[in-house]
Amino acid sequence: MDFERYIEEKFPYPKVREPQKKMMLKIYNCIKNKKNLIVEAPTGVGKTLSYLIPALYFAERGKRILILTETIDQQVRIYDDLSSLKHNLNVAFLMGKSNFTCKSKGGKANRLYCQLNKKCLYRPNRKPICYCGLKKHQVKLGDKVIYYCPLCTCEYQKAKIDSILADIVVMNNSMFYYAKEEIEASRGIDIIICDEAHKLEGSVRNASTIVINPELPINRLKYMAIHYAPPILRKRLDVDDESFWEILERYLIGKNIDIDVCKDTIMFDGESVRSWKYKEELAILGVILDAYYQINNIKNKILNFKENEEIDRKELRFEIDSRALIAIELDFIHRKKLSDMYLLEFIENIKNLRYINDNYVVYRSGSSLLCEPVFVSSYLKELYGNAVVIHCSATIGNLKMHALKTGVEKPEFLTLDSPFPKNRKKIFALKDGVDMKYEKKDRKKANENLLKILEAINGNSLVLFKSFEDLDSFYKYLKSNLNKTSIKNKNVHVYEQGMDGNEAKQLKEHFEKVGGILLATGRFAEGVDIPGEALIGVVIDALPFPVPTPLIMREQKLLEEKFRKKGVKDAHWRAFLMTSFDRMARTLVQMIGRLIRTEEDYGVVVIQDKRFSDWVGRIMIEKGYLKERYESVSLNYAVNAIPKFMDQFRITKNYNL
Numbered sequence: 001m002d003f004e005r006y007i008e009e010k011f012p013y014p015k016v017r018e019p020q021k022k023m024m025l026k027i028y029n030c031i032k033n034k035k036n037l038i039v040e041a042p043t044g045v046g047k048t049l050s051y052l053i054p055a056l057y058f059a060e061r062g063k064r065i066l067i068l069t070e071t072i073d074q075q076v077r078i079y080d081d082l083s084s085l086k087h088n089l090n091v092a093f094l095m096g097k098s099n100f101t102c103k104s105k106g107g108k109a110n111r112l113y114c115q116l117n118k119k120c121l122y123r124p125n126r127k128p129i130c131y132c133g134l135k136k137h138q139v140k141l142g143d144k145v146i147y148y149c150p151l152c153t154c155e156y157q158k159a160k161i162d163s164i165l166a167d168i169v170v171m172n173n174s175m176f177y178y179a180k181e182e183i184e185a186s187r188g189i190d191i192i193i194c195d196e197a198h199k200l201e202g203s204v205r206n207a208s209t210i211v212i213n214p215e216l217p218i219n220r221l222k223y224m225a226i227h228y229a230p231p232i233l234r235k236r237l238d239v240d241d242e243s244f245w246e247i248l249e250r251y252l253i254g255k256n257i258d259i260d261v262c263k264d265t266i267m268f269d270g271e272s273v274r275s276w277k278y279k280e281e282l283a284i285l286g287v288i289l290d291a292y293y294q295i296n297n298i299k300n301k302i303l304n305f306k307e308n309e310e311i312d313r314k315e316l317r318f319e320i321d322s323r324a325l326i327a328i329e330l331d332f333i334h335r336k337k338l339s340d341m342y343l344l345e346f347i348e349n350i351k352n353l354r355y356i357n358d359n360y361v362v363y364r365s366g367s368s369l370l371c372e373p374v375f376v377s378s379y380l381k382e383l384y385g386n387a388v389v390i391h392c393s394a395t396i397g398n399l400k401m402h403a404l405k406t407g408v409e410k411p412e413f414l415t416l417d418s419p420f421p422k423n424r425k426k427i428f429a430l431k432d433g434v435d436m437k438y439e440k441k442d443r444k445k446a447n448e449n450l451l452k453i454l455e456a457i458n459g460n461s462l463v464l465f466k467s468f469e470d471l472d473s474f475y476k477y478l479k480s481n482l483n484k485t486s487i488k489n490k491n492v493h494v495y496e497q498g499m500d501g502n503e504a505k506q507l508k509e510h511f512e513k514v515g516g517i518l519l520a521t522g523r524f525a526e527g528v529d530i531p532g533e534a535l536i537g538v539v540i541d542a543l544p545f546p547v548p549t550p551l552i553m554r555e556q557k558l559l560e561e562k563f564r565k566k567g568v569k570d571a572h573w574r575a576f577l578m579t580s581f582d583r584m585a586r587t588l589v590q591m592i593g594r595l596i597r598t599e600e601d602y603g604v605v606v607i608q609d610k611r612f613s614d615w616v617g618r619i620m621i622e623k624g625y626l627k628e629r630y631e632s633v634s635l636n637y638a639v640n641a642i643p644k645f646m647d648q649f650r651i652t653k654n655y656n657l
Helices: 003-010 018-032 049-060 072-084 111-116 155-165 172-185 197-208 215-228 244-254 259-265 280-304 324-334 340-356 378-385 399-405 444-457 468-484 503-512 550-565 569-594 611-622 635-647
Strands: 037-041 063-071 091-094 135-142 144-148 168-172 191-194 210-212 266-268 272-275 360-365 368-373 388-393 412-415 425-435 461-464 493-494 519-522 535-542 601-611 631-633
Touching: 003 018, 003 049, 003 155, 018 037, 018 388, 018 412, 037 244, 037 399, 049 063, 049 072, 049 191, 049 388, 049 444, 063 072, 063 503, 072 091, 072 168, 072 631, 091 172, 111 324, 111 340, 135 155, 144 155, 144 601, 155 172, 155 412, 168 468, 168 503, 172 197, 172 378, 197 368, 197 388, 197 399, 210 340, 215 244, 215 280, 215 324, 215 340, 244 280, 244 324, 259 280, 259 324, 266 324, 266 468, 272 324, 280 324, 280 340, 360 550, 388 503, 399 412, 425 444, 425 611, 444 461, 444 468, 444 601, 444 635, 468 493, 468 519, 468 535, 493 503, 493 569, 503 519, 535 569, 550 569, 601 611, 601 635, 631 635
Parallel strands: 037 388, 037 412, 063 168, 063 191, 091 168, 191 388, 425 601, 425 631, 461 519, 461 535, 493 519, 535 601
Antiparallel strands: 135 144, 210 368, 266 272, 360 368
16 A cells, blocks of 8 residues: 555544654655654654554554653553554553552562562463463463463563564653563564654663662661561661661670571571571561671762762672572562562662673762763664664754764654744843853842843743752742732742652642743753643743763763864864753753744743853754754843733733633
């Protein structure tokens, strides 16, 4: 069947937009010719349908498709869109284990618990008959045949089997890193489509980062000690008491328990913990106390490293004896129905330190040790295998840079224009704003500038800050001066440090409902859609240049050395553009993109940071990050121009909307 005719039959709406058709045909041709592709399709183009229809076309012809995205919400939307298109394909939806319930322990599933709980009744195995009496289904994984009971197999294992058998698999970026080999086991992956592709590099880096945080396992040990302690000791143990471990040690010594040998007395049969020498609870407490000494010793070594300075890998000689400890934590989380295995994760991460290579940078951040990969392109190339790779996003920025950092080899590029009218949006860059570089910024003047801009907008506005410190400073200034302004809607909404995703969502929905001014940091820089007059102003306080962590410094150094060897004169500048500038530019494009989300939207973006007007904006346009025009103006000009611009489009004089 001709693909254009296929589009007409499958497309669920009366008319295909021209940019959608262009994207579909480009994806079709690249897959047909085995070419990789990177697409930037702004909001409103309809990119999801534009890649799903070619995906269905090739899946119906025997190709196996993997669709990646960042969040569960986006996975659900993709899955629903696939369901709305008529087809007879097997489609699977795979999330991480923590999103499933473990039948074995009755709580959230955990990757490590699942691996270690070998006697689990709910996992697939090699027996054709289930204990419930039902004959099992069989699945071939390479040379192996495994059986599973559709009634008894746990939710995660069932989802994984569905993914192995599926023609199209929808999963998030992290699962791509962890589960791609298992999904590929039955047959290969032919096409990989990555939605929200601008997040892929960060997601894979996070998934492959090793975090050594002694605080979490030490805290877990305290609660385990209280759980296993006899009642007389339990009354004396308080997790907030500094003498917690001294009390436990004195108690065990009083019982003539040799703490050093407790771990050698523990036996574990996969279901319960026993001790052949001491009373079970005393032997367990001895193991817990011994583990505390070991982990606390590692904690002290970590704290001796200077913060935010790269550490030589030779200094990472941490050891922990975990034979009995793993068994006890398995028993503990089974009894308490917990989702996290802090001790086992800590032990696993300590072991993984042995395998890090020169691509990793290691440094201390707070009380944790971070081991981060500098470049993830090699990991991604391995994960892609021989598949055709399609990357899509509303805002990628520099497409060639994205290809380099995400390991997409020899791609073709497609950049689509926004379908929304360009005259409904203005970007103002203040040439007399404040240079917000951390050692120069004038917070008092910046606060004054922001308030004048908000008064000129006089409508629902989002103000984005680089740090909570800057946000808090402006919030205090705003509270003191808001009543002196002509701003109609004086509701102020504040994104607070420590808010989780659900709390942030509630904050956004409340702002959308009652209007006013929303003060937020980077979390609101992307993925927040507030259409119509619910948002008509986005004010950016400071350019989101990243803090120069050891990771960024190492990345920049390696790139600079590479350029110098090639004889590049501006090696330092080129390396800076590929590291700190690249991260800043991608985030800034996302910030600007918060404003126009539908054809009826209008409004202004104002960038207060003087550096954008001075040089950053020009470089962003030159390097392909920013594809929109902006005006460098004085504060007074902006204050006078903004109301005139708004009045062209303002639908209502009700400023609560």
